[in-house]
Every structure is written in structure tokens, then in C-alpha cells.
Amino acid sequence: MSIVTDIFLWLLIETAFGFLFYATGCMLLKVTTFGSYKMEFKDYASFKQRKSKKVVPVIALGVGFYITMFTLLAFINS
Numbered sequence: 001m002s003i004v005t006d007i008f009l010w011l012l013i014e015t016a017f018g019f020l021f022y023a024t025g026c027m028l029l030k031v032t033t034f035g036s037y038k039m040e041f042k043d044y045a046s047f048k049q050r051k052s053k054k055v056v057p058v059i060a061l062g063v064g065f066y067i068t069m070f071t072l073l074a075f076i077n078s
Helices: 003-032 044-049 056-077
Strands: none
Touching (some): 003 056
């Protein structure tokens, strides 16, 4: 593959996983705070435009959730 294709594929995958982790983090915060968390759930277009520093902790929460879920599944299956 050419370098342009590699960069395009990497950006596409990074954006898709970033949105997935952000959506998961928002849902976890809404559930654990019983709806009192005020960050609005954004759609994909606004997520790409407003990717800022205050989004990073929410994404980290989403990543942590998936890591915990996969670790728990591996522990249960062994």
C-alpha cells in the first residue's frame, strides 16, 4: 500500500474508534451519575469538529471500560 492509503486508513480507524470510545464514556457517565452529567451526547460530525481536551477523559473512560470488559471475559474463560 502507498503511504497515502496508510495515512487515510489510520485516520479513518482512529476517528471511528475515538467516536466509539467517546460514546461509551458518555453513556457510562450518564448511567453512573443517574443523568446528572451534563455533557451532551454528540453525533459523529460534531465529534470530529469539537475534539478537544475536555473530550479526552471521556474517551479514556470508554477505553477503560472495554479493557475491563475484555479482561473480565478472559478471566472467566480461563
